[in-house]
Amino acid sequence: MNGRVLTIAGRIWLGAILVFLYAPILIMALMSFNASPFYQLPFEFSTRWYQALGANAEIREAALRSVLIALVTTTIATVLGTAASIALFRYEFPGKRALRILLFPPIAIPWLITGTAMLIFFFGIGMGRGTPAVIIGHVALALPYVIVVVSARLATFDATLEDAARALGAGPWMVTRRVTLPWIAPGIIAGALFAFAVSFDQFVVSYFLSEPGDATLPVLIYTAIRKGFTPEINAVSTIIIVVSMLVMLIAARYSKFGGER
């Protein structure tokens, strides 16, 4: 009887959490399909805001730029992060523990602070704002995620397999390619998807580092809201959410946050 009450309470609690998490998103997604520009009810299904999006060259360009930046960021962060994870796994060197610990705080430091610091830094070295600065900033943000996910997968890897491959005559590169990489591939895919999500959803750092002419999609949305809200923003936001959630779902499936497949 007591247990039943708890079960029911638990379900209500879980439901409340889901409502809390998803209600605003759902309403926004619904409104992006509502014909009225002023959120008037009754709901009248329409794809006019999505059509308007297609006609909006500014948004299209920003979306394309965001995707390109995310792809470049993902490539660089995944390659660097995987290499770093393997090095951290395979070699003992002075300061290894310190380095491992230093890799975590960037995840916790508020992006506002990171963004400010990067802006100051890029001006300090004479590089200034622009797409290259945005990419470097995104790589710096995404790298710890890749390292964490790939390292978690590597923790389940039996290093004796590398010894066995070497004893059979395989040099370091072949050991990595034929034995280590196949094992950690799910972790690399998950890490890459995380990196893509971090970059594609990034607002603060992008806002600080991008030039007014070449904003990324989140930056453009922010600027657009300041000028006045239109349901087009609902439409583009809905697209971003669907893409991001898909990426995260695939990442979670591949990594299970680092465990077995």
Place this chain on the structure above:
Amino acid sequence: MAEVRVEHVTKTFGDFRALDDVTMDFPDGGFFGLLGPSGSGKTTLLRAIAGFLFLDAGRIRIGADWVEDVPVEKREIGMMFQSYALFPNMTVADNVGFGLRVRRVGAAEERRRIGEALDLVRLGDFGDRKPHQLSGGQRQRVALARAIVTNPRVLLLDEPLSALDKALRVDMQIELKRIQREIGITTIFVTHDQEEALALSDKIGILKDGRMIQAGPPREVYRNPIDIFAAEFLGEANILRRPGGTLPSSGVIHLPVTATDASALAVRPENMTLSATEPVAEGLSKMSGILAQRVFSGALGICLVERDGTVVKVIARDEDIPDIAEGDTVWISWKPEHTIVIPGG
């Protein structure tokens, strides 16, 4: 195939001396057991021969080549690991063929040699399986096939049988010996199981604290241990006298001519005989004590006899042990030639 020579090899990890001036010869085609307690350096020595660590001092020769500066992948060795280390994402055939693919022998040659190696370990039909579909014994055979398929100059085995249960282990010992004879490869293996070392090896080396304390044919080392540690580590030994000590007072013990005050004296439990009364035969060494415990273990009986505060262990065929009860006074006797003189003490 090749002989192996390890010369004055020293390796330290921080303050820990894992190998301390170790020298040993492994003649061509022999089967060699390295044994010692954990931390004695036996696995370190095997990994040094394989090339997984840099030496602090000393040299290692495989065949005609000094290899201490040659990386593992260029040493032409075969190695089998305690965990077998089969590649989980590859089939049995791909595991066995890994070393052949690295050497680019060609597809036809590769298939032929994989087939031969799998036939040799009696797993001819298992090429398409994945490692997780095999039993422990089968995995072990795959690991062995993979290690020998490249015709290495020396085969290194790290605790090859320790993950198997006892019955399977004995089968695999016989199998391992058969395969080693068949291909005539110089084989060095590490074990902490002294019976396994005695059963398989043409020559054994006993390590302790990073030092090679004794090496030689198993029977020789068993009969003439260099010190008390070797005597007690390889088989069991009743120590009659430690260096500088005195012999048991009651009884008659004939001293071997080679015994000095600095040497220890010992007798193997299986060389002792128990009797209820004092043996009358001439020339036997003998002493008396109280039977503390008698254990029946099937074919053999184990008796613990207490005397002068020490316990002497006697092992005999159970039917050869007289009808005596715990607490009785009994006599232990042995032939004088079974008294082992341990020179190093």
